[in-house]
Amino acid sequence: MRVLTHLCCGPCGIMALRRLLAAGHEVTGFFFNPNIHPLAEYLRRREGAAAVCRRLRAPLLAADALPRWEQDWEEEGRAALAAYPQPPEIAPCASPRTTRPPPSGSLPPAVDPRFWLRLMAGREAERCPLCQGIRLAVTVRIALKRGFEAFSSSLLYSRHQDHEGIRRTAESLAASSGLRFIYEDWRLFWQEGVDLSRAWGIYRQQYCGCLYSEYDRYARDGGKAWGG
Ligand code: SF4
Incomplete structure (x- = not known):
């Protein structure tokens, strides 16, 4: 089966890709993570995901390298917001420069933090399901456009995120899109993934x-990063 696999970073992608490949799937990685800030950190993780794909000989689609019209993910963001209470009214910023859309010819929309921060403003407490839902929804959209039969996500490897919530969101996207969602609990392979990421x-x-x-x-x- 042709599976578009959302990759949040290199280390989380290792066991996701290895398990999908071992099951006989034809796997393409998809790096779409407008939640990673700042830009230098985004680029480090993108390179980590690319290095893992190179090792495993899986092609990688990076959202920031897609045509601009495919990078427009605000629609998914707004649809995901319907499930959440409206935040308190935020006063418009006095400076028109910060409310203007990014100029064309600037960095790709997929890495422009303004889109992401605007969606999260006032909803910080619910930001994780929203952030995960947008990434999964865009993965499904790109999978449909590009003729994939199924999708999955390296988010299922994380021991720090709401695994069952991610699974439920992906299942509901599968039901509404007609794509198959490939599920496996990759947390079971946590240490193997950590060891490989270090070795590689x-x-x-x-x-x-x-x-x-x-x-x-x-x-x-406890503020150790500050030397405290
Ligand atoms: S999952 Fe939550 S903590 Fe992680 S980047 Fe998204 S909003 Fe931030």
């Missing part, structure tokens, strides 16, 4: 992706 020299991140998660990660550390 794949970049291993220190926080989930967004600036909120970076703050939380170092706050949990």
Whole structure:
């Protein structure tokens, strides 16, 4: 089966891709993660995902390299918002520069944090299901456009995220799209993935992706990152 597999980073992609390939699927990786900030971190993780795909001889589609019209993911973002209460009204910014859409010819929309931050503003408490849902929904959209039969996501490898919530969202996207969702609990192969990522020299991140998660990660550390 031709499976488009959403990749959140290199280390999480290793066991996802290996298990799908071992099951006989024809697998393409799809790096779509507008939640990874700042841009330098995004590029490190993108290179990690690319390195894993090269090792496993799986092609990689990077969302930021798709044509611009395929990178327009705000529609999925807005649809996902329907499930959440409206945030309190946010006063418009006085500076017109920050409310204008990014100029054409700038960096690709897939890496422009303004889209992501605008969707999350006022909904920070529910940001994770929204963030995961958008990434899965865009994976399904690209899979349909490009003739894949099935989809999956390396998010299912994470021990830190809401595994059952991710599974439910993917199942509901499969039901509405007609694509097959390939599920396996890749957390069972956690240590094997960690060992391979170290052996292969794949970049291993220190926080989930967004600036909120970076703050939380170092706050949990008791401020050691500050030398405190
Ligand atoms: S913590 Fe991770 S899953 Fe949650 S919103 Fe941030 S990047 Fe997305």
